[in-house]
Every structure is written in C-alpha cells, then in structure tokens.
Amino acid sequence: MGMNWDELEKQCKECQKCKLCETRHNVVFGVGNRSADIMFIGEGPGENEDLQGEPFVGRAGKYLDKLLAAVDFSREKDIYIANMVKCRPPQNRDPLPEEQDACIGWLNTQISLIQPKIIVCLGRIAAMRLIKPDIKITKEHGIFFDKNGIKMVAMLHPAALLRNPASKPAAFEDMLKLRQVYDELTNG
Numbered sequence: 001m002g003m004n005w006d007e008l009e010k011q012c013k014e015c016q017k018c019k020l021c022e023t024r025h026n027v028v029f030g031v032g033n034r035s036a037d038i039m040f041i042g043e044g045p046g047e048n049e050d051l052q053g054e055p056f057v058g059r060a061g062k063y064l065d066k067l068l069a070a071v072d073f074s075r076e077k078d079i080y081i082a083n084m085v086k087c088r089p090p091q092n093r094d095p096l097p098e099e100q101d102a103c104i105g106w107l108n109t110q111i112s113l114i115q116p117k118i119i120v121c122l123g124r125i126a127a128m129r130l131i132k133p134d135i136k137i138t139k140e141h142g143i144f145f146d147k148n149g150i151k152m153v154a155m156l157h158p159a160a161l162l163r164n165p166a167s168k169p170a171a172f173e174d175m176l177k178l179r180q181v182y183d184e185l186t187n188g
C-alpha cells in the first residue's frame with residue numbers, strides 16, 4: 001500500500017465507487033489528530049456534514065463534543081473522527097452493505113496510517129462491521145474487545161442519545177471508562 005495522507009485524501013475526495021457519489025455535496029473524509037491514540041468511527045454523514053464536509057458537525061456532533069469535553073478530550077487534540085461511509089446516504093438511511101464494502105478501504109487505510117490504540121464505534125452500523133456482526137449495542141456498549149492489538153468498544157450513537165435522553169448516563173459511564181482505559185494505556 002504505502003499511501004500517504006495527501007494521496008489518500010485526494011483519491012477519496014474523487015471517489016466514485018458507489019452511487020452515493022451522485023447525490024453528495026462533499027466527501028466527508030475525517031478530521032482530528034492524525035497521530036491520535038483514539039479513533040471514533042460513526043455511520044455516515046448527515047445533512048450538515050454533507051454540506052460542510054466535516055463529520056459530526058450537526059446536533060449529534062455537538063453532543064459528542066460535550067461528552068468528550070466531560071472527560072477532558074477534544075476532537076482536535078486527542079482523537080480522529082471518521083465514518084463508515086464518506087458520503088451521505090439519502091434521507092440519512094442506513095448505508096447499504098455494498099456501500100460499506102465500497103467505502104471500507106478508505107477507512108482501513110486511515111486506520112493503518114493512524115495506528116490507534118483504541119477504536120470507538122459510534123452506533124450499531126460501525127460496531128457490527130468492525131467489532132462483530134452480531135453485536136447487541138444496547139447490551140454490549142462500553143465493553144472493550146481486543147482485535148488485532150487494538151482495543152475496540154461500541155458506544156451508543158449521539159443521535160440515539162438525543163432521541164432517548166434516558167440513555168445519556170450510560171453513555172457518560174462509557175466515556176469515563178474510555179478515559180480510564182486510555183490513561184492506563186498511555187501512562188502505564
């Protein structure tokens with residue numbers, strides 16, 4: 001492979017591997033610290049993300065920033081954020097398996113360039129694809145799995161937390177656990 005970030009971003013932004021390229025305004029490549037120990041992976045861009053070309057900039061993104069700030073993480077400094085698919089699925093439907101298949105190579109290259117110690121899957125779509133296909137996110141969020149030397153954890157999607165505020169304390173617990181696992185990995 002041997003691809004660098006500039007090449008990767010340029011090629012990704014020209015991608016036409018699936019039909020989502022026909023309706024996108026922007027490819028949402030990813031943002032954050034390219035040397036971060038923690039990578040967050042969401043589902044796919046929504047309307048605001050599609051218009052601005054950045055992941056998690058809408059309401060759900062603002063809530064994610066709040067959860068991160070609560071455990072003293074910032075998106076610029078401590079993490080890198082990307083999505084399973086880089087282009088918005090129309091009407092925010094779930095990305096189709098063939099769209100995820102077409103897009104996964106970009107994400108895999110991002111992961112191999114960053115070499116994160118921890119990957120946080122935000123929501124069911126990322127968790128099923130990256131952790132295990134039969135994951136039950138309502139039961140298994142906050143549990144760390146070891147995969148190829150990377151600690152992988154699913155968290156409830158911030159958009160789901162906004163729809164169901166009763167889950168917010170559980171999401172905060174998961175963030176605290178992430179902070180603890182990160183501190184153990186990096187201080188110890």
Ligand code: URA
Pocket residue numbers: 042043044045046049054055056057060061083122159
């Ligand atoms: N939801 C996601 O999964 N990703 C985004 O970038 C925005 C909302």
